[in-house]
Amino acid sequence: MPRPLPLTAGIDLGSTSLKLLVVDGDGTQVACEQVATPWRSGAGGTTELDAPALRTALDRLVATTAAALPDGTTVAAIGIAGMGETGYLVDDAGEVAGPAFAWFDPRGAADAAAFSAELRAEFPGRTGLPLGAQVSLAKLAHERRRGVPLERYRWLSIPEFAAAHLGGDVAAEYSLASRTGLLDQNSGEPWQRALDELGVTAAFLPPLRWAGSPWGTASAVASGPFAGAALTVAGHDHLVAAEALGSLHPGRYHVSMGTAEVILRVTDAPLPPEARARLAAKLINEVRHIVPGRHVIVAGVKSGLLLRRALQLAGIGDRDGRDELDAAVSALPFEGVLPDGAIVASGARNDDGVLALDIRSDGVSPAELFGAVLRHSNDEIRILLDAIERELPPATTTTLTGGWSGMSSVRRARSRVLPDLTVSTREQDTAHGAALLARTLLRSSR
Incomplete structure (x- = not known):
């Protein structure tokens, strides 16, 4: 009788919480725990993550999950996924220069605008990203302007x-490095012009590895089920979640609805620089996937953020209230019953996020307001899909996942703009995908 496959685990370092999920050899969840991501908020939307606070939260997460497992359990491997733009400047002794900035922190906008004309012109086609405050390069330039000696450090993303x-080892993973603005998508190497403007060398990025490669062991975990487990970095969270569902192939969109609504489309080869530049002009990324040799188009709208604020405007703060509103929105015609133009919503663009409502009629109910936000985000998604489909053949199917996909009104709205929509019911896709990717370590060790 064959021996059962060992347990593996996945860590998802997300904007809202840090999650650790353990699966058995069949991929069935054995345990899952989470702790809040310990951000510190400041004036003007600044949001930071202190390294000691993150280390403490990780240690607590590991200990809590270990306590939830039966005595004698051993976890063979751990995969770690998470956000890509947020990270730390770390020296050779493991000391950090300061807190990590959230990907949505506004700092770096002025520094992005102050880069040389040559870098700004070349940036979208070279990196596959639009140049703005979100990319790590802009925040690193902000730190350099504050007097941080970047040349003394290396850059590590949160995972x-x-x-x-x-x-584990100090190394960089390709899909995460692709979020920084420091990686040349043509060569897969650090981009020299960006390094020069920061005043650093190619060693500023640690050696690059593919997701699923060996990353050392959990030697710092002294005891318990995770002690000594093989480690890997699984990559950028949205890509890991899509691969967990098996839903990311060239003819399909994978759409994840959280605070941001992220639209993914995989390609079997990189697009040419001029196509990357056209997409970047629409705030769409084309970067390296977690699967070697593949690239992925990443587009987004801030629909989840706007929907959350619409709930707050309606005074809804619990699940029962949300379910009642969902039923009320679904009972209305998709366009609502008010005259055309009675409610005009805006703010879903990925460079916006401020819900603005122009109300030109009486009789505006919470359901009408919520429906208007859904229609507005549909319009913004259509703009993104049109841009993508000018570079690639139209996709024919879509997988929708994430917390908002549980609402029937949301599913109805997205079925009007996304092709052949199906909805995933699995929770914790990113942690699950990281746990599955960790299995590659076990296969490679046989």
């Missing part, structure tokens, strides 16, 4: 930093 904290 790479977590791997090192658990005892």
Whole structure:
């Protein structure tokens, strides 16, 4: 009788919470725990993550999950996924220069505008990203302007930093490095012009590895089920979640609805620089996937953020209230019953996020308001899909996942703009995908 496959685990370092999920050899969840991401908020939307606070939260997450497992359990491997733009400047002794900035922190906008004309012109086609405050390069330029000696440090994204904290290697993963603005998508190497403007060398990015590669072991975990587990960095969270569902192939959209609504489309080869530049002009990324040799188009709208604020405007703060509103929105015609133009919503663009409502009629109910926000975000998604489909053949199917996909009104809205929509019912896709990717370590060790 064959021996059962060992347990593996996935860590998802998300904007809202840090999650650790353990699966058995069949991929069935055995345990899942989470702790809040310990951000510190400041004036003007600034949001930081102190390294000691993150280390403490990770240690607590590991200990809490270990306590939830039966005595004698051993976890063979751990995969770590998370956000890509947020990270730390780390020196050779493991000390950090300061807190990590959230990907949505506004700092770096002025620094992005102050880069040389040559870098700004070349940036979208070279990196596959639009140049703005969100990319790590802009925040690094902000730190340099504050007097931080960047040349004394290396850059580690949050998942790479977590791997090192658990005892693993100091290395960079391709899909995460693709979020920084420091990676040349043509060569897969650090982009020299960006390094020069920061005043650093190619060593500023640690050695690059593919997701699923060996990353050392959890040697810093002294005891318990996770002690000594093989480690890997699984990559950028949205890509890991899509691969967990098996839903990311060239003819399909994968749409994840959280605070941001992220639209993914995989390609079997990189697009040419001029196509990347056209997409970047629409705030669409084309970067490296977690699967070697593949690239992925990443588009987004801030629909989840706007929907949350619409709930707050309606005074709804619990699940029962949300369900009642969902039923009320679904009972209305999709266009509502008010005259055309009675409610005009805006703010879903990925460079916006401020819900603005122009109300020109009486009789505006919470259901009408929520429906108007859904229609507005549909319009913004259509703009993104049109841009993508000018570079690639139209997709024929869509997988929708994420917390908002549980609302029937949301599913109805998205079925009007996304092709052949199906909805995933699995929770914690990113952690699950990281746990599944960790299995590659076990296969490679046989």
